[in-house]
Amino acid sequence: MIKDKLENTEIEILNAAKEIFQQKGMDGARMQEIADKAKINKALLHYYYRSKQLLFEAVFSNAFALLAPQLNKILNDDSDLFEKIIKFTDSYITFVIKHPYLPNFVMQELNKNPEFVQKLRVKENFPNTNKFKLQVADAIKDGLIQPIEAEQLFINIMSLNVFPFIGEPLLTALLDTDKKNYDIIIQKRKTDVSAFIINAIKI
Structure with a gap:
């Protein structure tokens, strides 16, 4: 009890x-x-x-512990590179729609306490990109995609997925839209982002 x-x-x-x-x-x-x-x-x-810092880290760790296994599973499954990009984008955006504080948590914590990410790296199911990198190299060798460094491709994927959540106040102003319509735009990005990336790299 x-x-x-x-x-x-x-x-x-x-x-x-x-x-x-x-x-x-x-x-x-x-x-x-x-x-x-x-x-x-x-x-x-x-x-x-x-302390507030310890509480903040606990909240962040709990949220990240839900997301990290999903992303790690996708990065290391047997799907081809294009399917992996589609699943990764859909999974990330779907998760962050339910946990919209997470990207800002990451930015706040990394800016104030860059050592915190080292605590996350040692945890089980922290996303591992080694297989993704090998798949990119193989796709280039097989003539399926344009030559691109795997690191650059992964940064592009993360940037296109993360920024719309971090930059929501600015983007809603620039796009002259409201919260309701912006949420619709975000939902569409589940497919639009992966389509954009794949079309940009495929031959």
Whole structure:
């Protein structure tokens, strides 16, 4: 009973923190506000997480732990390169639509604490791009795609998938659109991004 209560309290804390961090960012969030959202006192919050930084890392790690295995599985399955690009893009965008705070979490944390990514790298199922790189090399050798460094191709894929979420406020203004229509645009990118990349590299 006690163990279940402790676990439930921690879940409530992480859910509350995720919502506050999403609304206000790491710098704008306050521990008291997170405690109030979780319906606990601040002392109990500090019992679970001694600092806002540790709480932020826990929220981020939980979200990343859901996404990383999906991406790693796609990168290392037996599908061909084009199918892999399609599945990777669809999986990433689908996930981030459900967890829109994640890209900004990444940017905030990497800017403030670049060492944090090293903690993620040692975890099981951290995405491994070695097979992807070999597939790119083979596709070039077989005359299926234009010569391109695998690293550059992967950066292009990530950039086209990540930036629309990070740059949403700017892009909605530049495109003179509202949140509802922008969400429709994002949904279409599940197929449009992969089609754009494949058309750009295939022979």
